[in-house]
Amino acid sequence: MAILECKDLCFAYEGKRVLEGVNFSLNAGDYLCVVGENGSGKSTLIKGLLGLKAPEQGSITLSDGLKATEIGYLPQQTQVQRDFPASVYEVVLSGCLNSLGGRLFYTKELKQRAMENMERMGIEEIRDESYQNLSGGQQQRVLLARALCATKKLLLLDEPVTGLDPIASGEMYNLIKLINLCDNISVIMVSHDIHEAVRYATHILHLGHSQLFFGTAAEYRQSSLARRFLGGGQI
Amino acid sequence: MTALIQMFSYHFMQRALIVGVLVSLCAALLGVSLVLKRYSMIGDGLSHVGFGALAVASALNLAPLAVAVPVVVLAAILLLRLRQSAAVKGDAAIAMISSSALAIGVISLSLSTGMNTEVSSYLFGSVLSLSRGDAVFSILLSLAVIALFVLFYPRIFAVTFDENFSRATGTKAELFNTLLAVLTAITVVLGMRMMGALLISSLIIFPALSAMRICRSFKAVVLVSACISVLCFLTGLLASYFLETPTGASIVIADLLAYGICRLAGRK
Structure with a gap:
């Protein structure tokens, strides 16, 4: 289909x-x-x-x-992101943004989803590391985990x-x-x-x-x- | 201790303390996003526009903040639009607007009151310039800025980190960019009475840069830069009272020292 x-x-x-x-x-x-x-x-x-x-x-x-807003998107990295102070967890969690709806903050369920996707990508051990200090491959895994938070159907x-x-x-x-x-x-x-x-x-x-x-x-x-x-x- | 009590027995010092702490908080919160989005120069440009607006307001005998806030908010939105259009490059646009605004301000001041101490107080700031009405207005606006930042924190993070991604997942990135610019405009106007047009942008940039040296997560950067900002403000205010140095400049020096310390601490 x-x-x-x-x-x-x-x-x-x-x-x-x-x-x-x-x-x-x-x-x-x-x-x-x-x-x-x-x-x-x-x-x-x-x-x-x-x-x-x-x-x-x-x-x-x-x-x-x-829906178009439920496509898990992995964009090309920008220069800004390479020296951006954010933890792995913060970046992955931001993938749940489209599930926020009218709410202002992330719910427990969404935080759980972020955790699961980090485990799927094998990056749960570096969840508190700074994104900018990761290797290129690790950074892409983080962005992939974020994309997975945003979708259930299409990457x-x-x-x-x-x-x-x-x-x-x-x-x-x-x-x-x-x-x-x-x-x-x-x-x-x-x-x-x-x-x-x-x-x-x-x-x-x-x-x-x-x-x-x-x-x-x-x-x-x-x-x-x-x-x-x-x-x-x-x- | 008695000197401290005496210091804060002056009403203008109490006002300066409350407004200063709140404005420092606003500046630090917004500063993190602005620095990361490469918008630092917008703060600088807006402060010159603020100077122009304050000067025109005082020449026309209007309430300074009531004129300056809307003018600078408009300028902020305009700067953001200019940045996105390819006609004029972003930094050139800022330079153009800020020097024009400065010129308009200087001319309207010299036509009305003559170049006097007022100009210097606009350019370099003065704790004496806050009236009671100004103080109340500043407190309300800065509380609003802090509240908006906290409420939209997850979205502001997402838009700062990756505009394309957040746009693709249905977040109105333009809306939040505009929100950031408007909040910055308000903060700049509130802060420039005390810090002066030439020094206000340091209040926005320094704490964020210092915090980025020592923190690894966005939340930590935001919190630490808020603390640094308030601490440096207090240090600068005390120093200016006891050493009789200009307030704005003292705060900038405190921020510079804090940056140096963070830089050393962050080097491993």
Whole structure:
């Protein structure tokens, strides 16, 4: 059953189209990787899915009780965050913000949820550590735990392994796959790393100002587009 | 001890003490967010706008705070908008607005009363300048600032740490940015009578920077910077009374010393 469906989606900045003709759907449990070169419209699509940018044309339909504000989002890190004095627990807990509703403060239940997600990510032991002193891999785990606090159904990850060393990226990919399989949380990941994308994802969406490919990862491997993009078809 | 009792037997000292403690608290709370969001210069820009507004108000014989608060709040919202637009770069916009406001203030003062001690009291602050009405107004407003900060603390944290994430999860980040700017504007106006237009921004920036040297969590930074801010204010006020130094400058020096201590303590 589709939890997210995009129909004939177009995005424009100041009248200039940057992305058009996007048609895809995501079923519960899917792992979709969005690939494409820089400036191909990946970030714009992310903003659109999160409801931060209105499409110029077309529609995004969320179903199965999913709301745009209940997507667990893992944004790219900003410079500000790298030297931000906040404990791991504070950062993870802030993921529960969308469950606050009209309340002003976090309830016991929400604090419990933050604790559980820290355990899931194996970061409960560093809960009082300062976020800025963590390694890149640990920081991403913290942000992933925060994203998990915000969702039960869909994770949206924007280049989650950028800046990580090979071991940390491998761990991150495994962690994401584990969440996808064990908790049946759908994943949409934007990635530069097309080889890993094809390895872990069930579906691929290839963008280049318009939709160049959408289908399963297996189909993508066979396509001429993938061969060119992957460099001589060596998968 | 008797000297202390004597010191606070003056009404203006009592007023300065109460208003000063409250304003220091407000400045420290907001300062943490402002410094982290790279908005420190907004405090500085707003203080110059505040100077302009106070000068115009006194030239026109209007109640100073009643004029300055709305003007500076408007300027704060404008600065925030300018920061987001690409037409003028944020720091250039602040420099432009603050020097213009300073010029307007100086001209209106020189046209009305002439350049006199009043200018100096606006620029460098004076504990004598707080009237009873000002004091009541300041106490109410600063209590409101503290209350709003505490009530919206989880949201302010989220918006400070990661604007994109909080926006994606349905928090109105612009609303809280505006709230921060408005609260800062109010704090700046309240504080500048005592600290002076040229020194008020240090009240916002120093305690936050000091606390960030020694604390590891956001909550600790907020609490410690509030304590540092109040302590430095008290130290500065006492020093200025006993050593007969200007109040605003004494408080800044106390803050500078506190920063030095935190810097040393935070180095491992």
